[in-house]
Amino acid sequence: MKPRIIHVTTIGITAYRALLAQCRYFRQKGLEVGFVFSPSPEGESLRDLGFPVTEIFIDREINVWSDSGAILKMFRYFRNIRPEIVHTHTSKAGVVGRVAARLAGVPSVVHTVHGFPFHPGMPQVKYRFYRQIERWMAGITDIMLSQSGEDVIIAGKMGIKPRRGELIHIGNGVDLIEFDPGKYSPGERLRVREGLAIRENNPVITMIGRINREKGYHDLVEALRQVRDIPWQALFIGPDEGFLTVLMQLIDRCGLRDRIQVLGPRGDISDLLAATDIYVLPSYREGLPRSLIEAQAMALPCVATDIRGCREVVEKDVTGFLVNPGDSEALSGALRKLLLDPGLRLQMGQEGRRRMC
Structure with missing residues (x-):
């Protein structure tokens, strides 16, 4: 047996x-x-x-x-x-x-x-x-x-x-063949973006995680409200754990319903990351977050909270920015830097991919 x-x-x-x-x-x-x-x-x-x-x-x-x-x-x-x-x-x-x-x-x-x-x-x-x-x-x-x-x-x-x-x-890791930005031609990236109704040239900000308060979705919405003067669109990906109604009400109060898509759980994570320009994880608690590893493997700059787990993946000011949990102002400041500087996004993303390999 x-x-x-x-x-x-x-x-x-x-x-x-x-x-x-x-x-x-x-x-x-x-x-x-x-x-x-x-x-x-x-x-x-x-x-x-x-x-x-x-x-x-x-x-x-x-x-x-x-x-x-x-x-x-x-x-x-x-x-x-x-x-x-x-x-x-x-x-x-x-x-x-x-x-x-x-x-x-x-x-x-x-x-x-x-x-x-x-x-x-x-x-x-x-x-x-x-x-x-x-x-x-x-x-x-x-x-x-x-x-x-x-x-x-x-x-x-x-x-x-x-x-x-x-x-x-034991650490954590992902399949670097699945999460390889080299798999996606500009045309394939465009196809994914068009399928999500992303406006041409709008940077895409993505967050993946269970929809609950501990993940910090509410902090991200508040940070996005503070940068609504800049073009961007956002994707929220993950299963609801009873926080979705509160989150949608906050999105409506901030006037961001037309800029944030809540997609729920998805099985095409590498495709969605291929369509992304900035990855965010404003969580209050993590182990060693797989989503940050996947994002950096896809050569994306990351903004995460300065907590155990996140700071083991994101090299501060090299592959992304680290901010204190709950600090939506610092989070919006980091997003503003990346949204306004495509060169910085590219540099940090390349460093992240190099580090994951």
Whole structure:
């Protein structure tokens, strides 16, 4: 019987976008690989590729009844299929999945930190609560991996330590063949822009991420309001997590409905980045953001927040600009520099591509 690994993520897009390449590799090496995540469109796509998928709802918020139900369902599933390894990803799936796996007697429990849930700027009570949960969870985890080097340092200072050794820094990466600006001729770039109704010569500002407050979409809208005297159009890409109504109301109040397109989740990310001139990620918390890596691989200048994860990808004033979280004025200033200087955009974008290669 083939050794069996089950990956647990909160939503399917994490499994499909971040884990698919490594899971294909492990399958080629003779392992059986499956997934557990909340009902998601990606479930059918992964099944079509031959991966077993079990959909169990995992609430993104803390909900005792919902979380208990998810743990029970996962426990029963693990007891039934008897995996050798359960590998969890992201904070919430990491708690639910690790508790269920340990209760089910799974021999090895592995967790990848995609950014700790606590961060500077959040209320201290909440910060300490999340930090303590991470300490408890580490105590039932055999091996912990981290995409961010800073998170490894933080874990050491805060006593977040797995049962075997310390956190292991693994970084993050993307397929440089898929994310290669050289694949796109001027005509292909124009075709993508025309499909998005981008006006000729208007710079395109793009942000990719789950639509919630933590990602900083509201800060970007406010920053865009401050540069509305300059031609540009913006693309917001990602699934809604209950913040879309608030976001659209803010866009309307700022008078930007005709300049910002909210596209929802998309599967053609490299095409959309090929049509982009500036990439922005004004997030309050990240692990090692894949979207910034993809953007720099596509030779785009980036504006991001000066937080752990983002500052590991963006080289300040070389491949883009870093601003403080929540500082929409600094964000608008960085955007204004790039919008008014095509040469700077080109220079920073080329440096970003060189750094990713």
